[in-house]
Amino acid sequence: MARSSIEKEAMRVYVLMGLMLSAFAFLALMLWRIQVAQGHQYERDELRQSLRRVRLPGTRGLILDRQGHTLADNRPSYSVAIYLEEIRQPGPWTKTLDHVETILDQLAIELGRPRTITRQDIQNHRIRRLPLPLIAWRDLDDTHLARWAERASAIPGVDIFTETVRVYPHGPAAGHVLGYVGRADPIPDEAEPYHYYLPEMEGKAGLERRLDARLKGEPGGRLVRVDVIGYRHGDVAVRKPTRGQDVQLTLDIELQEAASRIMGDTPGAVVVLDVRNGDVLALVSAPGFDPNHFIPSISVERWRGLLDDKRNPLLNRAAAGAFAPGSIFKPVVAVAALENNAATPDQVFNCPGSFTLGSARPMHCWARHGHGPLNMRESLQHSCNVYYFRLALMSGYDAIYHTAEAMGLGHKTGIILDHEVGGIVPNDAWKRRVYQDAWRDGDTCNVSIGQGPITVTPLQMAVVAAALGNGGRVFTPRIIQAIRDRETGEMIPEPAAPVRDLDWSPRTIATVQGGMRDAVMAPNGTARLAQVPGIEVAGKTGTAEFGRKEEDLKHAWMIAFAPMDNPRYAVALLTDEGVSGGQTAAPKVGQLLRYLFDREQPYAEAGS
Amino acid sequence: MMPRGMLRKIWRTDWFMHSTVLVLMVMGVLFIYSAGYQSEDMPVSSFYKRQMLWAIVGIAGYITMAWMDYRKLAQAAWWIYAAGLFLLVLVFVVGREAHGATRWLSFFGMQVQPSELAKLAVILLVARYLSVPGRNTKEPRCTIKVLIMGAIPFFLVARQPDLGTAAVLAPMVAGMLFVGGTPPKHLVVLATLGVLMLPVAWFGLGDYQRERIRVFMDPGRDPLGAGWNKMQSEIAVGSGGLRGKGYLKGTQNILGFLPRTVAPTDFIYSVIAEETGFAGAALTLALYAALLATGLRAALVARDKTGRLIAVGVTCMVFFHVFINVAMTIGLVPITGLPLPLMSYGGSFMVSMMLALGLVQSIYLRRERR
Numbered sequence: 001m002a003r004s005s006i007e008k009e010a011m012r013v014y015v016l017m018g019l020m021l022s023a024f025a026f027l028a029l030m031l032w033r034i035q036v037a038q039g040h041q042y043e044r045d046e047l048r049q050s051l052r053r054v055r056l057p058g059t060r061g062l063i064l065d066r067q068g069h070t071l072a073d074n075r076p077s078y079s080v081a082i083y084l085e086e087i088r089q090p091g092p093w094t095k096t097l098d099h100v101e102t103i104l105d106q107l108a109i110e111l112g113r114p115r116t117i118t119r120q121d122i123q124n125h126r127i128r129r130l131p132l133p134l135i136a137w138r139d140l141d142d143t144h145l146a147r148w149a150e151r152a153s154a155i156p157g158v159d160i161f162t163e164t165v166r167v168y169p170h171g172p173a174a175g176h177v178l179g180y181v182g183r184a185d186p187i188p189d190e191a192e193p194y195h196y197y198l199p200e201m202e203g204k205a206g207l208e209r210r211l212d213a214r215l216k217g218e219p220g221g222r223l224v225r226v227d228v229i230g231y232r233h234g235d236v237a238v239r240k241p242t243r244g245q246d247v248q249l250t251l252d253i254e255l256q257e258a259a260s261r262i263m264g265d266t267p268g269a270v271v272v273l274d275v276r277n278g279d280v281l282a283l284v285s286a287p288g289f290d291p292n293h294f295i296p297s298i299s300v301e302r303w304r305g306l307l308d309d310k311r312n313p314l315l316n317r318a319a320a321g322a323f324a325p326g327s328i329f330k331p332v333v334a335v336a337a338l339e340n341n342a343a344t345p346d347q348v349f350n351c352p353g354s355f356t357l358g359s360a361r362p363m364h365c366w367a368r369h370g371h372g373p374l375n376m377r378e379s380l381q382h383s384c385n386v387y388y389f390r391l392a393l394m395s396g397y398d399a400i401y402h403t404a405e406a407m408g409l410g411h412k413t414g415i416i417l418d419h420e421v422g423g424i425v426p427n428d429a430w431k432r433r434v435y436q437d438a439w440r441d442g443d444t445c446n447v448s449i450g451q452g453p454i455t456v457t458p459l460q461m462a463v464v465a466a467a468l469g470n471g472g473r474v475f476t477p478r479i480i481q482a483i484r485d486r487e488t489g490e491m492i493p494e495p496a497a498p499v500r501d502l503d504w505s506p507r508t509i510a511t512v513q514g515g516m517r518d519a520v521m522a523p524n525g526t527a528r529l530a531q532v533p534g535i536e537v538a539g540k541t542g543t544a545e546f547g548r549k550e551e552d553l554k555h556a557w558m559i560a561f562a563p564m565d566n567p568r569y570a571v572a573l574l575t576d577e578g579v580s581g582g583q584t585a586a587p588k589v590g591q592l593l594r595y596l597f598d599r600e601q602p603y604a605e606a607g608s
Numbered sequence: 609m610m611p612r613g614m615l616r617k618i619w620r621t622d623w624f625m626h627s628t629v630l631v632l633m634v635m636g637v638l639f640i641y642s643a644g645y646q647s648e649d650m651p652v653s654s655f656y657k658r659q660m661l662w663a664i665v666g667i668a669g670y671i672t673m674a675w676m677d678y679r680k681l682a683q684a685a686w687w688i689y690a691a692g693l694f695l696l697v698l699v700f701v702v703g704r705e706a707h708g709a710t711r712w713l714s715f716f717g718m719q720v721q722p723s724e725l726a727k728l729a730v731i732l733l734v735a736r737y738l739s740v741p742g743r744n745t746k747e748p749r750c751t752i753k754v755l756i757m758g759a760i761p762f763f764l765v766a767r768q769p770d771l772g773t774a775a776v777l778a779p780m781v782a783g784m785l786f787v788g789g790t791p792p793k794h795l796v797v798l799a800t801l802g803v804l805m806l807p808v809a810w811f812g813l814g815d816y817q818r819e820r821i822r823v824f825m826d827p828g829r830d831p832l833g834a835g836w837n838k839m840q841s842e843i844a845v846g847s848g849g850l851r852g853k854g855y856l857k858g859t860q861n862i863l864g865f866l867p868r869t870v871a872p873t874d875f876i877y878s879v880i881a882e883e884t885g886f887a888g889a890a891l892t893l894a895l896y897a898a899l900l901a902t903g904l905r906a907a908l909v910a911r912d913k914t915g916r917l918i919a920v921g922v923t924c925m926v927f928f929h930v931f932i933n934v935a936m937t938i939g940l941v942p943i944t945g946l947p948l949p950l951m952s953y954g955g956s957f958m959v960s961m962m963l964a965l966g967l968v969q970s971i972y973l974r975r976e977r978r
Binding site for chain 1: 908934
C-alpha cells in the first residue's frame, strides 16, 4: 500500500514536470514568433520609434457671475517645445545636450527672442521628465508664432505646445472670492509616464481652491507617429481630455466693481445680500489684490509686497476678519428685549449723558449732555448708549446672548470662502475660560453697545441686516448659484441654503425697523448721510474703537436694508480710518444704494 | 578543521541546483546594471550594487535553510502560519503605503513584505497537513480544509491589494493537492468553479486592478500610461531578434522608452530579451526549467511525504512566477507586477525565494538513501 502510494505520488510529480515543461515550451514558441518570425516588424517599429506623446490640456471650468459675465476664463498659450527623446543623438548624452543647445540658439535667432533656458535646465529635464516636452519659450505672441511657422517649424523634434492659462477679466474686483490657481504639485510617485495626465494647474486659494474638484478638467493625450524630419504620420491612439464644470456665482460683478470703487484702498469690507433669499450679490474686501498676478506664478517682489503691506490685502475682511461691531449691535439687543418680553416698545429710559453702575466710574453716552427721555424706537434713531445699558440690564444677558446666537453671530455662516471665522459672542463660560473671571453687569453693558470682547464679521452683519429687513429669517448666505452638469451640459441650480425662521412678533419687527428707518430718514438721525433720493432706507451706524487709545483707530460700520416697505437689499459695510459710522460709513452705504436703485430704475419703468 | 561528517553533507547537496541559482543571480545583477546604464559618461543607477547585497543575504538564508531540518520546520508549521497571518493583519494597521497599496512592514529600518513569508508558511502547513499518517487525502473534506488554509492569506494579500502575489497561492496549493493524492476529478471541479467565479471577482477588484486588465485587453486605452509599458516592452522584446543587440546596447532601455522605474524590476526579462535576443531569452528559460527540474527531483527523492510536498509547493511557486512574468513581458497576460525569481530587483523577494530554495535543498540533503 505504502509502496504503491509513493509510486503514485512520483507519477504525479512527473505529470507536473511535464505540464511545466510544456508551458515553458509554449513561452519559447511565442518568443520565437515575436523575436524571430515577426521580429522585423518590431525592428522597423523601433527604428521609426518616434512616437510622440502629445498632451491635450483639460480645460478648466469657467466661473461666471449671476448675469453670465465671465469672472475666471481660460486663454490658450502657445509655447515652443523640444521633444528630447526624438532628437536623441547616438553616444553619450552630452552630445544630445550639445545638439539641443544648437537648436535653441538657432531658434532664438529665428524667433528674435533670447534664450530662456540653460544647459542645466535641459539636463534637469532629461533626468526628471524625459518623456515630457521641454518648454523653451512660453506664451508666444502672434508675431513670434508667425515667425515660428515661417522659419522654424521644419526643425526636427521641435513643435508648438498648447496650454491654457487662467485669466480673471475683472482683475482685483473679486480677488478674495475667486482666489487663484497655480501650478499643480507633482505627485511623489516616480512612474514617469504617468505625469502625463496630471492637471497643469490647480486651485490654490478662494473658490478656485474650494471648488477645484468641480472646476478641474482631466487632460488627455495623443500618441502621434512622427518620422525623423518631424512629419506627422497620424495618431496611434487618443485619450480625450474632459472639461471641468462651469460654476455660476450669485455675485453681480458690476455691483461688485462699484462696491470696490466705493471702498477704495482703505481697509474695510462690504457685503450686499438679497434680503429675500440670502444670495450674496457683492462681497468686497479692501484693499484687494489682482489674481492675475498669480498666473502662472507670482513674482517674488509682488509676493513680498503683499505680505509686507500693513493693510494686509490678502486678508478677506468680509468673512475672515472679525471686528467689534459697536452700535450696529443695538438692534439685536432691542430684538432680544422685545422677544423675551423684558420690555415693551413704550419702555422709556432717561439719558442724562452718563450711567453709573454701582460704585464703578460712570460710562458715558456719546451725547455728553444726554438725550433726555427716549422710547425704544427713538433709542435706535439716536443710538443712545445709556438706553441700551439699562435695557440690557433689565433683559438679562442670557436673552441677548441667545438672540445673537440665533441670528448667526458667534458661528461661521458656512459660506464657501477661505478661512471664514465665526467671531465671538462672549458669555459667562467664555469669560471664565479666557479670563478666569465671572460675568459681571459691566460686561453686559459693554456688549449691549457692541464693545468689549464681542466680534463679528461683515458677512455675519449682512445676514443680521437681512434678517432685520425680512422680519426674522436668518439665511445661510449663498454664493454658488448653479453648476454645469458634466453629462448634460445644463446649469443645475444649487439647492437653496438652509434658513432659520425666528418668528418675531409684528410688534418687534415694527419697532426695530421703525427705529432703523428713523436713523436714516429723520433729519437728525445718526445715519442720515446714507439717504437715497426717492427710496426709504433703514439702517444703523456704529463706531468701534480698536488698538491703543492714543492711536485713535476706529471701525466705522453701517448695516442697512432697503427699500423699507419691501426690502430687497441688505448691506453691511465696514471701513477703518474713519471718524464714525455716521460720518464715514453712512455716505458709502448711500453711494452703494444709489448705484443699486439707479441701475434698477430703467427696468422698473420698462416693466410698468 | 571541519568534521568529516559535515564535509560529506556538503558533498551530498545538490550542486546542480547551486550552480543554476548562482548563474541566474549573476545574470540578474548584470542586467539590472544594464537597465540602469545609459552611456559611458553617466553614472549607472546603483540598483545593481544593492541587488548584489541582497544576493549575498539570500545565499546566507539559503545555506541556513539547507542546514536546518525541514521536518522541524514542518512541526512548527502551525506557529509559522499563525505568525504569517499576524504579520499580514499587521500590515493593515502599521504598514507603509506605496503606489496605492499597503504591502510593506518596517523592521528596524528594513522593508519587509509579509506576503512573501505567508507563501512559505502556506507551503509548510499544507505539506504537513496532507502528510499526517492515516490522512485520507481523497476525501473532499480534507481538500476543503487545505483550500481554507490557502484562502485566508489569499484574501488578506488580495486586500492589500496585491493580486499577483495572492494568485501565486492558487497554483501552489493546487500542485500540492495534486501530488498529495486529491483525485484529479476534484481538482478539475475546483478549477471550473474558479473560472466561473471570475466575473464575481471582477467586482471585488480595485479600480487600478480593473484598469490594468482593461489596458491589457486594449492597450490603446491608455497609450501614454499603463499601456505604454506594455507596448514598449513588446517592442523591446521583438526588436531583440535572434541574437539581440548586445549587452548594454538595448536602445529601448537606454533611451528610456521602457520606463526606468520598471525596467530593473518587473520588466528585467524584456531587457534580457532585447539585448541577448531569442538566444539569450530561450537560454534563460532553459535555466529556469533546470531549476524546476532540480526542485522536482528533490520531491522524487524526498525521504517522506512532507518533504515531497514542500518541494512540490516551492517548485510550483517558482514556476508560476517565471511563467507569468515572461508571459507579461511578451504581452500574453495583463501587467500583474509579479517579479522574476532571482533576477528582478528587490530584496524581500530575493530573500524569500532563496529561503524557499534552501528548504528544497534541505529536503534533497536528507533524501532517502538508496
